[in-house]
Amino acid sequence: MKPKFTIEKAKTDRSKCKVCNGSIKKEDIRFGSQVVVAKSKSGGEDHTGYLWKHVYEISKRECAKILYLYNSFQLNPGMEKLSVKEKDEIAEILGNIRSGEPLTSANHKPLPENTAYIIEKAKSGRASCGECKQKIEKGTLRFGATGGKLNSTLWRHLKEVTKKQMQNAKWLYGELHHIPGLSTFPEKERMSLVSDITEILLSESPKKKSKLKVDAISAKHDDDTEILEDMDENQVVAENKLQTGD
Ligand SMILES: [Zn+2]
Ligand SMILES: [Zn+2]
Structure with missing residues (x-):
């Protein structure tokens, strides 16, 4: 079974970021959250796919979910394939997002x-x-x-x-x-x-x-x-x- 969240290097240039709408370049680090793609029209079975975003565009709420599911950012599925330095950087960014006070008008x-x-x-x-x-x-x-x-x-x-x-x-x-x-x-x-x-x-x-x-x-x-x-x-x-x- 595919994990709910994944943090990984984009395998191609084809994915799009659902936050900024920009394309995610190959090798850019991206965050995927699993969604069910219904196949009712074509008659096939439902399957799962990922919605992608640049890793630094993860929301505070998603950070909380990652911690709930995996206990630490470092243990988010996919992270095991990244270098120690990359893992540290991402964990730091996510930690900051998690603790950042939202600024409102x-x-x-x-x-x-x-x-x-x-x-x-x-x-x-x-x-x-x-x-x-x-x-x-x-x-x-x-x-x-x-x-x-x-x-x-x-x-x-x-x-x-x-x-x-x-x-x-x-x-x-x-x-x-x-x-x-x-x-x-x-x-x-x-x-x-x-x-x-x-x-x-x-x-x-x-x-x-x-x-x-x-x-x-x-x-x-x-x-x-x-x-x-x-x-x-x-x-x-x-x-x-x-x-x-x-
Ligand atoms: Zn983006
Ligand atoms: Zn100066």
């Missing part, structure tokens, strides 16, 4: 209408990072935020993106992997990028968070940056007070 202030984000490799070495003020070298991963009154794009090194920006991006695009630019990366790179930015989104280490925020505030920001980053200065002050306690 109810707990999110609206962003300026023209807000847009992009993740890409720098096309030139001309832009400076809004965070560390260094030039962003050509080919380096960068995060662009467009919007506000000037409607210009502010860049920063991807590794310096704040939790707040990731929350905004998730809110804007629904899922982190839908951030523009990501679809141009090869599957492996995209998976590890999504895993990295998911980590930023879920980061809770007060030290790291506080450092990021203090750095961001010590730098001088114009109005546009304020809108896009939506810093809460009172919160930072409160956190710094807490920090002096240890």
Whole structure:
């Protein structure tokens, strides 16, 4: 009997993702949930097939089901054929999806209408990072935020993106992997990028968070940056007070 869920490398280019509607390329890691395909019209017997989606598009609910059925993500059928590294990466992504707080418009202030984000490799070495003020070298991963009154794009090194920006991006695009630019990366790179930015989104280490925020505030920001980053200065002050306690 075929398992209810499978996580595996796509054997062909032919399957389609039922979440993003994109095609799943051969070797991309996909998640399948079994469905019964009725054959009443042709007179044959019902048989089972799989509905596919990119593995990083698994829902929180499916994560819970996987854990219920197989006890751990690593034990999901099909995973045994993947490398240890791939298994670890997938388990991490699923763990993050499982623990991620859904962001709804109810707990999110609206962003300026023209807000847009992009993740890409720098096309030139001309832009400076809004965070560390260094030039962003050509080919380096960068995060662009467009919007506000000037409607210009502010860049920063991807590794310096704040939790707040990731929350905004998730809110804007629904899922982190839908951030523009990501679809141009090869599957492996995209998976590890999504895993990295998911980590930023879920980061809770007060030290790291506080450092990021203090750095961001010590730098001088114009109005546009304020809108896009939506810093809460009172919160930072409160956190710094807490920090002096240890
Ligand atoms: Zn997809
Ligand atoms: Zn930087």
